[in-house]
Amino acid sequence: MRGGESERNGFETTTATVAFVDLAGFSAITDVYGDGIAIALLERFEAMVREALDGHAPPIKWIGDEVMLGFPDPVAALTALGRLLPACRLEPSLPLTRTALNHGSVIRRGGDLFGSTVNIAARMAALASPGQLLATASVASIATASGIEVRELGDVRLRSVAHEVALYSIELADTADPDWIDPVCKMHAPYAAYSRPRSGPWFCSDVCAEAYARAPEIYPRPKASG
DSSP: OOHHHHHHTTEEEEEEEEEEEEETTHHHHHHHHOHHHHHHHHHHHHHHHHHHTTTSOOOSEEETTEEEEEESSHHHHHHHHHHHHHHHHHOTTSOOEEEEEEEEEEEEETTEEESHHHHHHHHHHHHOOTTOEEEOHHHHHHHHHTTOOEEEEEEEOOTTOSSOEEEEEEOSSOOOOGGGBOTTTOOBSSSSSOOOOSSSOOOSSHHHHHHHHHOGGGSOOOOOOO
């Protein structure tokens, strides 16, 4: 697309750091606990996003329980997520989040962002484990320089992306132990006085335990995010 055509159609090519954050267990919570509980949970998450973005641009958009955020650079993104993700981790009503960060060229039209950088970030968020933040090299290098713990995961094939992408896991919140993640709602212990048996998963409540017992095949056990 030529620059003149871009300007006439309201498009602008620029750079941005794009983030996607979603609630890993939201669909299961809706199914198992009902719409009312799920909506109350989503409203709490939305409020926490607004608090974390104080001083930053508002969300680009909400897609169900997933929020898309845009920042001018990785430093701003890591600052905002450095407030949001630890707060979500400590909030007893929320399941674990899945997060992705990518920096690069984007196409801006009005308040929305498009392009490969956005698409890759969305695919990364879908790949992230509960409690994990995945990032590309340009973001990971800034995190490392800032003293944030970063783990290299290697080159990964993402759905509908032609080339492999080098991914990194960034620790902005406490690492989630997969042995203590409810496989149904993706809550992390200890959110309720409910013991995990010697073998088998931990559950936040009898409701999730019963849902798992009915159909364990639809609730895969979380794996380590490293």
